[in-house]
Amino acid sequence: MAAAGQELLELKFRLSDGSDIGPYKYAPATTIATLKESIIAQWPQEKENGPKSVNDMKLINAGKVLENNKTLSESRVPVGELPGGVITMHVVVRPPSTDKGGEKHPSDSSKHNKCSCSIL
Secondary structure (H helix, E strand, O other), X not given: OOOOOOOOEEEEEEOOOOOEEEEEEEOOOOEHHHHHHHHHHOOOOOOOOOOOOHHHEEEEEOOEEOOOOOEOOOOOOOOOOOXXXXXXXXXXXXXXXXXXXXXXXXXXXXXXXXXXXXXX
């Protein structure tokens, strides 16, 4: 339960292209799944390959992948350590699976090999 006077965390979410969603304020008792739902709702319409569900993305804070069922405080997000500071979390979206059959053709994958990593 959120205590009266408890500090809200100001978070922004960095997307793979370097753009941000936020910053917005959240209570330390907010679950990671709730954050992901908020990201999906605010995903820029012009961006392709947006997440469809909370399982389509990962949130990373300080090099640690955050679990859906944990709260911000349980995930050891620095509550109150950054007075007035904005905490940046990285959003990694799982690419949509176009191959429903599960078969991979090695000759096809070499032609369409794409990699997208952001190291900031």
